[in-house]
Amino acid sequence: MRFFIKILLICILIGLAFGLYTYYTINHRPEQVYINTLSSVCIGGLLCILIYNRHYFINNLQNPVGKIIIILGLLIIVALVGTELTLLLRSALWSQQPFKWFNGGNIYILNTIIVFVIGIPMYVSEEWRSQLNSRILQQQYRLLQLEQQQTVFELELLRAKINPHFLYNVHNSIAGLITTNPQKAEQLVILLSKFFRFTLNKNSSTFHTVADEVEIISTYLHMQQIRYENRMQFNIRVAPTTNNLLIPSFILQPLVENAVKHGIESSSDKGSIDVTIQLTGEHIIITIHDTGPAFPEEPSSGMGLQMVMNKIKLLYPTGYSIELINQPSKHVRLSLPGRN
Structure with a gap:
């Protein structure tokens, strides 16, 4: 629970920072801050759920190329689902226009690029950490065998x-x-x-x-x-x-x-x-x-x-x-x- 609260707070801070930057430099509407924060929480939360539960999707794969292809496909899904969720909530909270599926224009491409830039390094880092922990456990097990x-x-x-x-x-x-x-x-x-x-x-x-x-x-x-x-x-x-x-x-x-x-x-x-x-x-x-x-x-x-x-x-x-x-x-x- 603490881990997910930590991730949520990080997503909120990133969204606030980007929203304030957009507010002061491009769009001076206050709701832009809320929309960016909402987008960060939706997409960032889905991204973290994917990265930290990736073993459900790639655990049985031995081919590294196959793992990367599946992760890239899942990152695209995260970007699309997160964007649609953001647009749905924005329509319900601030917009007077009814929500329409896949009506975000270039925002899908932008969010997909952002998810790739953040998600791929996260995946590589967590895979490396997982392999390192696995090697440490193997060494500890081997030492235990020696003692026994x-x-x-x-x-x-x-x-x-x-x-x-x-x-x-x-x-x-x-x-x-x-x-x-x-x-x-x-x-x-x-x-x-x-x-x-x-x-x-x-x-x-x-x-x-x-x-x-x-x-x-x-x-x-x-x-x-x-x-x-x-x-x-x-x-x-x-x-x-x-x-x-x-x-x-x-x-x-x-x-x-x-x-x-x-x-x-x-x-x-x-x-x-x-x-x-x-x-x-x-x-x-x-x-x-x-x-x-x-x-x-x-x-x-x-x-x-x-x-x-x-x-x-x-x-x-x-x-x-x-x-x-x-x-x-x-x-x-x-x-x-x-x-x-």
């Missing part, structure tokens, strides 16, 4: 970061090396301790630097290399420009773990893991190669890979990609927007 899923993510991260099967194998390897190669057993214990420090004591922030993530996977791969001895080689190449950039926390380790599982563990032959991180334009490109069997046409989404995909989708609504590629060599390619 924080606990779930922490549980998923713990399961993905510390695979019980992996820990069981490492402990068995340590037990076997204690008598045959105590030096390697000690090295494996130190690496396992370092890995625990990263995965359990590292703060659970949403983003880590590339350097931190690389140190996590480097520790993990060193442990696996000791386990598999001569069967496994790995290489990590990181562009220096990416070290301080931020990526989602604990997002590389599940991908590397999948590469070890399918590229080394599933084969009795020698294999290698190659990780490359570089900056291309404004995107961080991460590739993880392994020498295992090619990805199937419809790869199954394991828990680790699914967790990575879900987190990326939530943190990056657009501008990301994750691909499983077999040619010219088997690798996972992850592209993320670079951020400091």
Whole structure:
């Protein structure tokens, strides 16, 4: 109600201003002030009703051109109806002549031009405001999703970061090396301790630097290399420009773990893991190669890979990609927007 009262007062003020200007410069009849005020209220009121209720007419349209055509048509209707209403009231209140439909002459053209000049900027402004509010609501909803899923993510991260099967194998390897190669057993214990420090004591922030993530996977791969001895080689190449950039926390380790599982563990032959991180334009490109069997046409989404995909989708609504590629060599390619 306050909004409509405000609009009514604005229309009255505009009509009074134009009427007084006409009275002092062109037509010195007092009723001219009233007529202009009445015209402003009639046409301005209809215009505001149209603009602020436009969703009833264009809500289901996706084509911007179609929306503009409908709005222009409705603005013409507003100008014609508002003019006829003004002429009707003027005839009833001041004129001695009977009212006749569409008997206003050039006033229809003038009022249509005025409605276009005022209505089109109003429409554009309100559409922009509506889209801005919609984006703000989407951002708020996305933040709410992040908060609601924080606990779930922490549980998923713990399961993905510390695979019980992996820990069981490492402990068995340590037990076997204690008598045959105590030096390697000690090295494996130190690496396992370092890995625990990263995965359990590292703060659970949403983003880590590339350097931190690389140190996590480097520790993990060193442990696996000791386990598999001569069967496994790995290489990590990181562009220096990416070290301080931020990526989602604990997002590389599940991908590397999948590469070890399918590229080394599933084969009795020698294999290698190659990780490359570089900056291309404004995107961080991460590739993880392994020498295992090619990805199937419809790869199954394991828990680790699914967790990575879900987190990326939530943190990056657009501008990301994750691909499983077999040619010219088997690798996972992850592209993320670079951020400091």
